[in-house]
Amino acid sequence: MAVNTLPQSTDPATLRQAQKDATLRPRDLADQLGVSEAHLLAARTGQHDGHSVTRIDPHPDRLMPALEKLGPLMALTRNDSIVSEVTGTYGGYRAGDHAALVLGDQIDLRIFPKHWVHGFAVEAETKQGLRRSFQIFDAAGDAIHKVYLPLDADPTDWLVLRDQLATGNTSDTLDTAPREAIEDAITDADKVEKLRSEWDALTDTHQFLMLTRKLRINRLGAYRMAGEPYARRLPAAAFGQLLTAMGDTGTPAMIFVGNQGCIQIKSGSYGAVKPMGPWLNYLDPGFDMHLRNDHVAEVWVVTKPTRRGPAVSVEAFDAKGGLITQIFGHRTADVDHNGAWMDLVAGFATAQEAAE
Structure with missing residues (x-):
């Protein structure tokens, strides 16, 4: 280039x-x-x-x-x-002052309007x-x-x-604010048992961020604090290997990609991963995903209890502590997981442990 x-x-x-x-x-x-x-x-x-x-x-x-x-x-x-x-x-489309939704054919968004x-x-x-x-x-x-x-x-x-x-604004200049700094892991050793106790009481995955705010920690900090069986760290290379395994097995999953203003969710099965330089790519009909694999610094397998059964995710973070993406098993109206995803993650995590 x-x-x-x-x-x-x-x-x-x-x-x-x-x-x-x-x-x-x-x-x-x-x-x-x-x-x-x-x-x-x-x-x-x-x-x-x-x-x-x-x-x-x-x-x-x-x-x-x-x-x-x-x-x-x-x-x-x-x-x-x-x-x-x-x-x-x-x-x-469902409007909301804090959060809005798009639940269309294939396009699934969580929107945060203030951004x-x-x-x-x-x-x-x-x-x-x-x-x-x-x-x-x-x-x-x-x-x-x-x-x-x-x-x-x-x-x-x-x-x-x-x-x-159209607003009628024809100016060719733009006033912008400084970027918000990426928040590294925030932990508190005195709150580990409180975190684990309240983690056990979760009934919905959306309650997790409320829990971290209550304890004045953040997502990555909570994972580092809680440890197994709540959160298990894998090698950084494991995330690309997981994407490849998803494509090879056709395991249905939900890929969450977002920023502070929008989260886009793609549900389904995926084709073969196509590497190109530092990028790992899904190039499927109606869906392309491009991941800078060299940005992945931490990978966690996370289990959260819900009323509909355990919600298991594999999550990637960059070197600054920023969340890159989360992958969950494809959900149904009745459960927050599927057997193929649970088997894939369990087997994958076991294989990674054996390799360590």
Whole structure:
């Protein structure tokens, strides 16, 4: 991949020229320039270099319900280490001040509206044709969620929605806030027994984060504190091996990929893992996932009790303590696990133990 050596600046003309000359993907270019990805889009507000960028109202209550009319779309959610791309429809939107849901055909989202701060409707000329998208960013200008219209789709409803959501703001500059620091593991040795006791009393996985807040620790800190049988650490290499095993066995599972503003969940079985440099990829019909395997620093097998049976997850964290992704067994209406997933994880963990 070519490397662009360009000056750090939020000057719109400088950013437009950098994008015109760039060979990097927008996120990588933004990192190299020392700006956010949203700064790059803001600089192209209006018509520039084959791009049309319109500022839109980013609130999910306006955008999400309207997307269902557009038919099949590609939903993209990512963080620094993993990207999830799911094709489906945006149905079943449920609003909420703290958390909202999309429960459509294939597209399954958990949305945290306070982080949906900057929005853009984008038309970009590509080698494949004109690509249209809605793109949402947080206060720091980092991507929260993107929605892509298929290249061969009729754009009429997309254009109508763009105009309905347009704010009228034509500025090519953007005010952003500093990024929130990634929180490393927070532990408290005096609370280990309290944690284990209340962990045993959990009846729903959503209660777990409430428990960590109550004890003034965090997710990774809780895993390190609790130890087995609640949480068992595996070697970092185990996560890529697990993805490969999932593909080889066709074991149904739920892959959670998220950031502070959106979590995207893909449920089902997966094809073979395709490595490419540091990336591990699922390239399945209607679903692509790209993981920077070299970012995985800690892997945990976690068991939480629920009313519907044990919920077992395998979770990957980066070197800073940030959650990369979680994988759970594919759930049904009756249970929070499935036998194939439980057998796979149990056998995998045993094999890892034997190798240590």
